[in-house]
Amino acid sequence: MMAEDKDGARDRGYGNIYTPHAGAMIIHVQRESGLANRTLIFTQRQVRLFRLGAIVLGSLIVIGAVSWFFLAAQAARVPSLTRRVNQLQHDVSRLDTLQHSLNELAARFQQVQHMMGSSSMTPAGAPPGDAIAKIKTPSVIAGVATPVTAGPVAAAPVAAADSTSLSLPDQWPLPVAGTLLPSSPPTLEIAIPLGTPVRAAGAGVIVEVSDDSTLGKLIRISHRSGYETVYGGASEVRVSKGQHVAAGTVIALSGDTPSTLEPHLHFEMRRHGVAIDASSVIKKGPAHGDLQ
Numbered sequence: 001m002m003a004e005d006k007d008g009a010r011d012r013g014y015g016n017i018y019t020p021h022a023g024a025m026i027i028h029v030q031r032e033s034g035l036a037n038r039t040l041i042f043t044q045r046q047v048r049l050f051r052l053g054a055i056v057l058g059s060l061i062v063i064g065a066v067s068w069f070f071l072a073a074q075a076a077r078v079p080s081l082t083r084r085v086n087q088l089q090h091d092v093s094r095l096d097t098l099q100h101s102l103n104e105l106a107a108r109f110q111q112v113q114h115m116m117g118s119s120s121m122t123p124a125g126a127p128p129g130d131a132i133a134k135i136k137t138p139s140v141i142a143g144v145a146t147p148v149t150a151g152p153v154a155a156a157p158v159a160a161a162d163s164t165s166l167s168l169p170d171q172w173p174l175p176v177a178g179t180l181l182p183s184s185p186p187t188l189e190i191a192i193p194l195g196t197p198v199r200a201a202g203a204g205v206i207v208e209v210s211d212d213s214t215l216g217k218l219i220r221i222s223h224r225s226g227y228e229t230v231y232g233g234a235s236e237v238r239v240s241k242g243q244h245v246a247a248g249t250v251i252a253l254s255g256d257t258p259s260t261l262e263p264h265l266h267f268e269m270r271r272h273g274v275a276i277d278a279s280s281v282i283k284k285g286p287a288h289g290d291l292q
Helices: 002-011 044-119
Strands: 025-029 038-042 136-141 144-149 179-181 188-191 197-199 204-212 216-222 227-237 250-254 264-271 274-276
Touching: 038 044, 044 204, 044 216, 204 227, 216 250
Parallel strands: none
Antiparallel strands: 025 038, 136 144, 179 188, 188 264, 197 250, 204 216, 216 227, 227 250, 227 264, 264 274
16 A cells, blocks of 8 residues: 555655645755755745745845946046046136236236327327328329329327326325225225215326225226226216326216215225325325325
8 A cells, every 4th residue: 555655646746755735845855874854845825935035135136236336337437537627626727827817917908008098199089199191292294283192101299188198196086185084004985075076186097987886886097107096986977988087187976885874985096906005196186185
């Protein structure tokens, strides 16, 4: 009978291992010596759980590997990106240096241009003295005098008027003395009644008329020898950019700056772009307005 059971089990493909449930997994562990054999039987549910766990674990391993390769590729780019950033910072620094140099050259060129252009203007705003003029000279053809155009001949230079020539800003910019308010030197803050005429401290060229967020309506005049004067806090501007003004010309009416409530004039003097003490230059004007 036992032989028949063994034959039936062998026909079912299980050999000498018996499984009570179809779809279950049987693991038979046998040592090499043949002793202490062990049989592990997993149900169909346990097999499905093992398979699901294996799939999840495999997916996590694949995702981790892909993420590692991605992060490794990004990390490999860090040195090149760092070198690129350093190069860009170096280029920006060079551009800033070049821009500063260009600004200085432009300011110097503008000063020279104003000095040369103003000294060659005529009182009526005529062309400079070295302008080219064409004259007609007579010639005789067959006994008849006919005018012909000769080549260009330089016209005689015309002296510029004193009212439009550049001069040092050595005059008090107001018709009254005013009261000096506390300020950071060398700037002058002069308290005066609202609407007091503001005058050019010297003959020059209006190089800036603007609205400043701190100084209000602002006028800047370029004078000779690199001098500039700045008038801030005007209530009304009476000149325009590029205009030539004589010393003492009324360029504005006094007002106030956005940061103060008291009417006053903000007055600065510069030379070659550097602020200087106005009292070292101003020597003329009414006795109560003379800083000397």
